[in-house]
Amino acid sequence: MAAISIVRSALAVALGMVATAVRADGDLVRFPEGYDKGVHYATVERGGIREELFTSREAIEAARSGRPLPSGTVITMEDHRDGKLFRYVVMEKRAGWGTRHPPELRNGEWEFQAFHPDQTVNRNETVTRCMTCHKSREHQDFLFTLDRMKAAQ
Ligand code: HEC
Structure with missing residues (x-):
């Protein structure tokens, strides 16, 4: 015994x-299996870059009615360069997340991750950079494309 x-x-x-x-x-943040079965709410094109953005129906409904995006929201962006999938970038929000970061870096309850095309974690990307840039969107739940979510069907 x-x-x-x-x-x-x-x-x-x-x-x-x-x-x-x-x-x-x-x-x-784990690779969001099945993300492409959610809502494809925007395409952003710039030079040789094409980005396809996906999130859940629940997140779109919240954005449209001006509510905060719910805990459990995942936003996935496919990043294509010159017609080829280059990487995925993912943001995920969960109640209680974010506390491990200092206030000057913290993006509310969002955590960030980048993935290679084979869906393994991309360690070349420093998550600190993601957070520094998205921090500038604090007034819009740290998102650049909240307006596109509001306008999505
Ligand atoms: C220099 C600024 C910058 C950095 C660094 C950055 N992003 Fe973004 N991110 C943007 C912009 C701008 C958009 C809107 C799409 C566009 O215009 O390309 C965006 C969009 C997104 C979106 C879609 C949701 C939204 O905010 O609209 C996700 C998810 C995302 N980024 C994740 C990441 C991750 C993960 C990293 C780090 C690996 C990262 N980003 C680094 C600027 C940045």
Whole structure:
């Protein structure tokens, strides 16, 4: 019995360490499987760049009625360069998120992540840069395309 409980607590400690390591690494945002079954609410084109933006029906409804986007909202942007998928950038908002960042960086309850075309995390992108730029949109829930969401069908 004692041996089993030692194994159990060792396992609990190990699992706890894994959870902490993942958090410390900044990987709260997972690749949003099935994002393209949500609402495709905008396309942005600029030079050789084409971006396709997706979010949930719930987020679009909230934006249209002027309510804050709900906890659990995920926004996915496909970033195509010269006709080829270059990366994905994702924002996800959850109640209680964001507290790990200093106030000058924190974007409310949003967390950010970039992914390669094969959907693995893109470690070349520093999430601090995402947050610094999106921070300028604090008056619009840290979003650049809130107006496009409001106008979406
Ligand atoms: C230099 C400023 C800048 C940086 C850095 C930046 N973004 Fe953005 N982001 C924008 C702009 C501007 C848009 C609106 C689309 C457009 O015009 O390209 C946008 C749009 C988005 C959107 C769609 C929702 C919205 O805000 O409209 C997501 C999701 C997103 N960015 C995630 C990220 C992630 C993740 C990173 C970091 C890997 C990042 N962004 C870095 C400027 C930035």
